[in-house]
Structure formats: C-alpha cells, structure tokens
Amino acid sequence: MGKVPESDCSIARSLGVLGERWTFLILREAFLGATKFAEFRDRLGALVEYGVMEREPYQEPGARQRSAYRVTPAGSELRVVLHALQQWGDKYLPRPEGPSALRRIRGTDLPVHVGYLDDQGHEVALTDVAVIPAGRSQG
Amino acid sequence: MGKVPESDCSIARSLGVLGERWTFLILREAFLGATKFAEFRDRLGALVEYGVMEREPYQEPGARQRSAYRVTPAGSELRVVLHALQQWGDKYLPRPEGPSALRRIRGTDLPVHVGYLDDQGHEVALTDVAVIPAGRSQG
Numbered sequence A, B: 001m002g003k004v005p006e007s008d009c010s011i012a013r014s015l016g017v018l019g020e021r022w023t024f025l026i027l028r029e030a031f032l033g034a035t036k037f038a039e040f041r042d043r044l045g046a047l048v049e050y051g052v053m054e055r056e057p058y059q060e061p062g063a064r065q066r067s068a069y070r071v072t073p074a075g076s077e078l079r080v081v082l083h084a085l086q087q088w089g090d091k092y093l094p095r096p097e098g099p100s101a102l103r104r105i106r107g108t109d110l111p112v113h114v115g116y117l118d119d120q121g122h123e124v125a126l127t128d129v130a131v132i133p134a135g136r137s138q139g
Helices: A009-017 A023-031 A040-048 A079-092 B010-018 B019-031 B038-049 B079-092
Strands: A053-058 A066-071 A101-105 A113-117 A129-133 B051-059 B066-071 B103-105 B113-117 B129-133
Touching: A023 A040, A023 A066, A023 B079, A040 A113, A079 A101, A079 A113, A079 B079, A079 B113, A079 B129, A129 B079, B010 B051, B010 B113, B019 B038, B019 B066, B019 B079, B038 B066, B051 B079, B079 B103, B103 B129
Parallel strands: none
Antiparallel strands: A053 A066, A101 B129, A113 B113, A129 B103, B051 B066
C-alpha cells in the first residue's frame, strides 16, 4: 500500500484515498468488469498505489503488452461503501424510472440491503449503534 | 430537496451530493454533535439544499439569532456510508495506535459491523451479492 494519509480518523483516512467522486466511479466501472480504459490511467495510478487496484500485464495477438487493472481483495471490500451510497441514492435521490441497478442474493430475486450486524450475523438497528472513543467502555 | 444530480446511477447521484471529502467530514462532525461552526457555513448550504441537514434558528441570551444545523432523517441514514468507510479504513489503512473510534451496540461492549442483509435481517456474504440491471431477473 502507498503512504497512509495522516489522520487519527479512519473515515478521513479512507476518504484520503477515496474522497473524490471520480475514484468511486472508476471503482464502479471496475466492479462492472472494465479493465482496460486508457482514460482511467492517472486516477488508476493512485488506486494502485493504495492497494485498491492492481496492474496485470496482458497482450492481445499482434499488439504490444498493456496493463489490465483489477480490483484487489482490499478494493473488493469497498463494494459495501458503494452499495451503501447506491441504497441512499435510490431512497433519497430517486428517479421516476426507478433504480438502474438492483442488489440481489446471487442466483435469486431476493433483495439485499446494507446495514449493521452483530458478531452473530443479525441485524442491528441504526438507533442501536453507538460510536465511542477507543479505549472507553459502555458495558 | 435540491435539484437532483443527473445520472441514471444512484451511486453517481449520491456522490453528486456527497462526493467531496469535506462533505463527509462535516457530516462526521454533525453526527458527533457539532451544530454551530461558522466555518462550515458554505458547505452546509449545499447539504441543506439537498435535505441532508436542516437549519434551525437559535438565540443565546444577549446574542443575535443564529442558525443551528441538524442532521435530517435522510442525513442520518448516511451514517452507514460513513461507518462502511470507517470499517474499511480501520482494516486497510490502520494506524499503530489502532482505531480512534469503535462501533458498539448501544449500552454494551458488543461490536457492530457494516455488511449485507436479506429481508429477514440475516447476514449475506459479499460473494453472494449480485448487482443486476433493473428489470432483469435471476430467479
């Protein structure tokens, strides 16, 4: 990974890597399967530096060697951030035509949402979530 | 709400409102209880326009009337986006001192994470989540 942005807040650090709109839109394209777009190159460099995407050489018959860009496991875990944004946009910035994409359990028509979970994998309501300074106890 | 940014993708629309790093950091402050910081004023205007925050007049004894800024219910639902970013930063951009803040079930020391859920409130693995174009069926 590249140099970690300075901040004691992990939200600020994440946004140091991810904070620009363009970054998210590149990632969305990558999740949808794009690997080769030359116009993504500059921004992609920053994502490679931070370990969110990686370069892999490829060569088509008769062409010179090029770089393909793939999402790393670290990058893959950003899907939940994108999907949380998607969910919020669908609810609070809707369009008359409805959403352009739907989250489903693979191979089914069952919907999936982003939310909070305890360690047993059960949903926790937003109103039951507390964020406390590290080192302090509530219990 | 303000003018909805143009895009058929709700991620892009959400980021049209939220895309700048500064926006998230304002929201973080608001979630932590900040209401009055004059230096937030310009950015706050955009968040008010989009319905993420709202103005409320207040007056301290002997002072002129000012605006307090509060997170709306729509804004409150952005917590899950911030917490997904926080979780990712804690894992992939860690600091030697560990995280500065912890997500807990209110009144307990039980940890909370952000993830995917089905309609019964049970966790869905990232690898089981599919995003499909609206109007198409997998089932």
